[in-house]
Amino acid sequence: MKVPRPRYFTSNEVSSHNTASDIWVSFLGHVYDLSKLMEEHSGDVLLKPIIDVAGLDISHWFDPRTHDIRHYIDPVTHCLLPYTPHGRFIHVAPPFPSSDFANDFGIPWWKDPKYKIGVLSKKIRTIRILNVLTLQEHIIEVCSEENMHEILQRYLKYNRHASSYTWKYDGKVLDMDKTLEENGVRDDDTDFDRLKMRDDSYLQSIMLYYNDDLTEA
Template sequence: MTAVEETQQAEAEDFLVDKAKAVEVEVPDAPEEIGRSDYYTAKEVSMHNKPSDVWVSFLGNVYDLTSVVSSQSRELESDGSSLVFPLIKCAGTDISHWFDETTGDIKKYVDPIKNMMTYYIPQGRFVHVPPAEPVSDWDNSFEVPWWKDATLKVGKLSASTRSLRVKNVLTGHEHLMEVPCEETVGQIRARYLEYNAHAASYTWKALKPNEEKELVFQNLDMTLNLQDNGIADDQPTFEALGISSDFHTPVIHLYYDDDLTVA
């Protein structure tokens, strides 16, 4: 090989190396995994309304009483009714009216006949509520009553919910979601995984005014909730004006990142 040929070959190799470097793409970091929040909507609680699946909410928290109902299903009152009946009857609902907000205990009142302080239970006596009079067969071996048992707590009840339309720009699919107002966009994305397992491969945007007051699609901060992202909740205004709350539903647009490393 002549000197000229060796020079040409070296130049060709250098060219190929430079070309390879030019097409090198830095692999982006995987998006931060954000799980679902511990907030539940009233609708989600209402789905647990069977004797084999008993959830209730009270004083802002959500409790799973399935184990309580299961373990106490054979305990009967003197008239033969089960102490779990009131719990099964209210399964899936909010029972905050049973409790004193100050003490967190069952409401009490002074019995006008016996002139004694006792539990106020118009719905009927239920599990862990002592009988009105001393009896010898009441099992009080439990350490704490179920309404004070933190191990039964599964989450918090959302103070209010928001309707949201999530539109996939790539596929054109839309999903109407009801989400807790407390959740961040990242936590809403975790809910959306039910519809799209690759939700993290999309950039979440919303149409918002920029500094020049022009409406443009802007990336959402996944660590902030909808309100803090500039997506106002207009439902109270609609209700005050007598307009249906679904007159306008905010829309979030999902733009595919075209990044197979994420999917």
């Protein structure tokens, strides 16, 4: 059975979800939608440290080897305790036994797959898409890991008939199952850095040629 591809997100997409009712975070390379967690524990003071980092990457909260909360040895008690310098949060046990801590919640939210919605892109690319028929152009952010079909999905908000076009770069038809790099649309960022040029001074242009078909994606 074919394993479904994960959905990729840019850091800017994550950062746009930064309120208590619509909160995303990223850590250890994945993106989590914690809005439901906020709703389920509404009014709990232990939500505050999470709300304070809404839209941010919180990988420093976790041990990359165990994917669990970081721990430290308390210098006084010599006990192994969760390291939460911004304050204890939901599903983290108190440092000392407490009767008001319910430990029957099951899987802690940072290990619960129901909150994981995708993968954080390791490299964001900015491209220009030019509609040869209408001469309209749009500059969009995409994830370097995305294939052209997935980039097309991002572009649908600008043109719902995007599937009715042939996508080309440098005169060659793009393979929609491949990424930009695999299609020969190389990432020039390292060259711009070496030449001390702004990376938005030149953007690769994807050309859309109309197929005379009003198929909607």
